[in-house]
Amino acid sequence: MKLRLLTLFVFFITGVHSQEPDNSLRFYSISFSPLNAYTSSSSEGIALSLDLNLKKGNTLIKVFALTGSESDISGFAESDISENFYEMDILLGNEIEAKSWLYIDYFAGLGLKDLITNTPEKIPGSGHPAGSGIFSYTQYEYRDNKSHNVKLALALQSNLRFKTGKRFSLGLQLHTSITTSNTLISYGLLFRWKLGSASRL
8 A cells, every 4th residue: 555655656746747848757867875874763873875866847856765774882782672774765856056066955755664673582592601700691692583664754855965076966965754653864975976968768
């Protein structure tokens, strides 16, 4: 049902602008954000994203993928509950040329988010002594129990880009996704490459 709603949304955003003077759909740009920090209702960590922008008239249609994993600094990750997630969005937006070298992008859309919770379970009978003297302890082995929670998400995004070449831009990306049970915000560096005008569908 969630995938069907997302598919209907894609058809809607590609069809609602079909009456524009230039209604050809073409590849416009690709972007990569290799290092993001994220915070959500249940965890925080690092993430990365990749997207492809299509252009139809003056409208940008973005296919956006984001993945992240909870950071652990406790040193006892083998027995800690941890989270990671995968998100795929279809976004509709536009770009504003504030200066010849400065651009602002804004997007909104729908997506699917898979929140994965890993709960390690101690394996019975796996305990064995470790350390020595006053530092001796019992070490156990754990098995992973993973649960998936897939939700339909409302996605909002904005980018501040500085044009550093004919096709290349460097900037900052702010992304938010909201589900009925979790809100996530990620932010980080953005590298964008504008494709040639001949890249038409």
